[in-house]
Amino acid sequence: MLKISLLFGLFLLFSLHLQAQTTSPLLIGRVGVNQTQIAFTYAGKIWLVDRNGGAARRLSDVPNEETNPVFSPDGKQIAFSRSNGYDLDVYVVSADGSGEARRLTFQARDDLAITWTISGREIVFQSTRAEGGIPRFYKIAVENGALEETLPLPQAFDGSYSPDGGKMAYNPRDFRFGEWRYYRGGLTAPIWIADLKTGALERLPNQNYNDRNPMWIGDKIYTVSDRTGIFNLFAYDLKTKQAKQLTKFDAQGIRTAAAARNAICFVQNGRIHLFDLQSGQDKTVEVSLSSSDTSEMNPRTVSAMRFLDFTSSSVSGNKIAVGARGEVLLFDTITGESKNLTNTSGSAERYPAISPDNKSVAYFSDESGEYMLHVRSLATDVVKKISIELKPSFYFDMVWSPDSKKLVFPDRRLNLWLVDVESGTAQKIDTSTYSAQESWQPDWSPDSRFLTYAKRLKNRAGTVFIYDLAAKKSV
Known part of the structure; x- marks a missing residue:
């Protein structure tokens, strides 16, 4: 031993x-867009490129990780978050990259730039600095860095102001489970509209799917939604109360999006797209990176x-x-x-x-x-x-049978699967109705004929089941 x-x-x-690879498609993170250029994160840095495409350049030369670029309403400044050792803080810099970035927050918790107020005088950021580590929105003055003011939202992860600044469309849940394709569990991410003065709330229609990246432009709220199974761009009309699908990707969906007055920039399959709101057409923005700017990717x-x-x-x-x-x-x-x-x-x-x-x-x-x-x-x-199945889930913790001919494992949809390795066939042998069912604790009999597993019933009582492989049923 x-x-x-x-x-x-x-x-x-x-x-x-x-x-390292510097050719498109790229592993692009959050994006931002104004009337002339696009900001995007790649390799832990923020890059700028013309909306028509071309050579991208670094926003800054510092070695620290940077993320969440957000253009000011007039497009002249960029708010973003930069690592300072063990946490992220909010910075602001000129959109042309000139001058030094100015640090605005100093708390020992991650502060993620989210959006600007309509006036352009304040930046809204998300932080878990509140008691209990609850993610909330705060805003801070750009010019003098006055003390942060907490927005009246109990919990928030992404948001966008209404044109008059009186309301906000926001996500009260994060997207951790929304990254799982076809996720329809109890933690899907809806979008709510909050009246910041009265506290009134309105939930956008949602049938337990994931809506994220709310972008409020005029009388429409644009979102990235997986209501069709794949994340696509939708527009929700506040007057008609109807949602319209704007893109129709059927393989790789949209990962993230940001809006300017006349266009929405989004990332799909490692490429940046620009969707023109007037014509309803989207184009791929071709981006090239200089190898001298990506030394950390060597x-x-x-x-x-x-x-x-x-x-x-x-x-x-x-x-x-x-x-x-x-x-x-x-x-x-x-x-x-x-x-x-x-x-x-x-x-x-x-x-x-x-x-x-x-x-x-x-x-x-x-x-x-x-x-x-x-x-x-x-x-x-x-x-x-x-x-394993037509619409695969996320699978984990497989256990071999003693004769090395079969495998059993659960998935994130609360199912337990049995696979015959020789025939290459998979069958679902049980499904739990308990949302917190994680470990099925499967175990085999020495002759590989019987399988035991633990399953919680509707009353949450833990129960041991025995599955007979010959009879193909639990006994």
Whole structure:
């Protein structure tokens, strides 16, 4: 045991080689837009590019991470958040990048720039500085950095003022679960309208889907919504109370969006788009980056120790599979050799599990664009790819049967799945009605015929079920 522990300790020093790419599509974060240019985050920095596209340039030369660029109403200034060691603070700088950025907040909590007041004299930011760590909106004066004023919203994550500044369309929930495709659980993200004077609230029509990035322009509130299953751009008319779909992406949806008076800028499939509100047409904004400006993206070797997340040991203990940075790594505790089994920078592999016969390792991969089950032969490296369902969810914590022929695992839709590896078929064997059902604790009988698992009933009582594989039912 000591030998294995020492060898595994050495394995923690196993490093991954990262390859930088500066060609489109890019891993773009938050965006902002004014009448002439677009601000976007990439590689931890804020970049500026003309709305017609072209060469992008860095907003600043500081090494600190920067995010959340937001243009002022007149388009002359940019508010953003910059890391100062262990937290993010709000800064403001000229939109042409000239001069030094001026720091406005100094609390030891993350302050994320969200929007500007209609007058352009104050910046609204989100922070968890309140008691209990509740995310709330605050506003601070741009000129003199006067003490922050709390907006009368109990909890908020993103927002946009009405044209007269008296109301705000905002998200009271974050988008953590909204990033899961087809998520329809109890924490979907709706949009509310709050009257900032009276406190009156109005919820935009929502049938348990995710609406985010509210953008209030005239008598319409534009949102990024997954009501069709994929995040697209919608416009909600405050007069007719009807929503209209403006884009029709059917594979990769919109990740984030921001608005100017006459256009909406959004990111889809790693590319920046500009949607013209008058013509109803969108175009792709071609962006090029100079390699001299992306030195931090150059190929380099980093330790994987900080990123180890899922581990699986073989029955004999001679092999250990580990998930790290979306890769599956295999370590031989006898020879001390290690190997990156997947080595796929363009996809994520998670939750590796070594079969009891020590011949295969199974894991989930989004190589195809959706999660599938991959079973890799340790002898030949041949991978068998198994589709689980038509609209895949997020799967985790798989358990092999003792005969190494079947796998059982849950998903985020509260289902329990059984996969026959040889036939490549998957079947749903049970579904929980308890929203907090996380661990099913599946276990197999020694002959692999029966499967036990724990499931909570409607009254939340924990109950053990036995599934008979031959009869294909729980007994």
